[in-house]
Amino acid sequence: MSETEERLRQLEAEIERRLLERFAALRDEFDRLRLEADRRWAGFLTRFDQDFTGIVPAELLAPVESLGAPSAVPSAPPGQVGLEDVQTLDAGDNQVEVLRRFLDLCRRHSSRAVLFVSRGGSLEAWKAVGFSDRGGNDEAVRKVSVAAADDTLRRVLEGTPIRLGRDNVLSRALDARDVSDAVVVPMVVREKISGFVYADCAEGEEETFHPETVALLTYLAGTVVDRLASRRLRPSPPLKPFETVESLGEAEPERAPAPSPPPP
Incomplete structure (x- = not known):
């Protein structure tokens, strides 16, 4: 060439x-x-509790039982990883898409999340989520770079997840000033620690912060990225929806071969 x-x-x-x-x-x-x-909209509905009896005709008021399930059902109970979450990661066509999906899933279990990648002697923010919802800027966070030589981050890059205190250097560098809890989880791709995930909890949102779930999602995302180059089946067959089959039928018994005719 x-x-x-x-x-x-x-x-x-x-x-x-x-x-x-x-x-x-x-x-x-x-x-x-x-x-x-x-x-x-969900917040509006929780505050909107009105009795329409006598205002709206009774025939137009369907009983609650008949309204059916909501259209947006969470993939799993709070703090848990469900099949839909794994399907979401598995559906990524390339590394960029898988990691974006991964951060979106982390966002469900934290207030903010950032994926840092190792480049030379520093760690650079690759993508951030949740900052724009709290007066910050997701795109501005992507300009943040931290030294890999920092004692805490060095331990993370050696393979140890770290739980940070309320007032920590990394949260301040990200301009996340309302943090009540935060974790840093190493990201492993192809048996190499290539960066880490930062996830935090804003004050007042402690009930929605699930650091163990973030750690599990980090492991799953690294596993999916590892398989991208070699996988041939997409989506992965075990993650496909079940198909209902009424009956597989009864297998016909094997018949013994007919005896050979006696010699003349």
């Missing part, structure tokens, strides 16, 4: 990578806006 062809190949790969990141960012923003709208 000539030098020109190699440069064209690299250019095409770079263009494809940037387009994937742009489209993924747009999708994330739409998802964030939809999630925010759902939360506001």
Whole structure:
């Protein structure tokens, strides 16, 4: 392959990578806006408790039992990882998409989450979620870089998850000033610690912070990324929905071969 062809190949790969990141960012923003709208609507419904008896005709008031289940059902109870969460990770077509999906799942179990990746002697924020919902800026967090030589982060990069105190250097560097609890979990890809996940809990949101779940999601995301290059079956067959079959039928018994005729 000539030098020109190699440069064209690299250019095409770079263009494809940037387009994937742009489209993924747009999708994330739409998802964030939809999630925010759902939360506001849910909050409105919890406060909206009115008795329409005598105002609306009785025949128009359906009993609660007949309204059916809500359209948006959480994938698992709070603090747990469900099948839908694993399916979400498994559906990622490439590493960028898997990690974006992973952070969105972490966001369900924390106030804010950031994925840091190791580059040289520093750790750079690759993507952040939850900051824009609390007066910060998810995109601004991506400019944050911390030294890998820091004693706490060095332990994380050696493979030890760390629970941080209320007032810690990393939260301050991320401009997360209302933190009541935070964790840092090493991210392992291809048997190498390539970075870590920071997840925190804002004051007043302690009941929705589940650090053990964040750690489990981190492990699952690393496992899914490991399989991307070699996997051939997508989605993974064990994660597909069950199909109902009324009956498999009864297998016919094997018949013994007919005896050979006696010699003449």
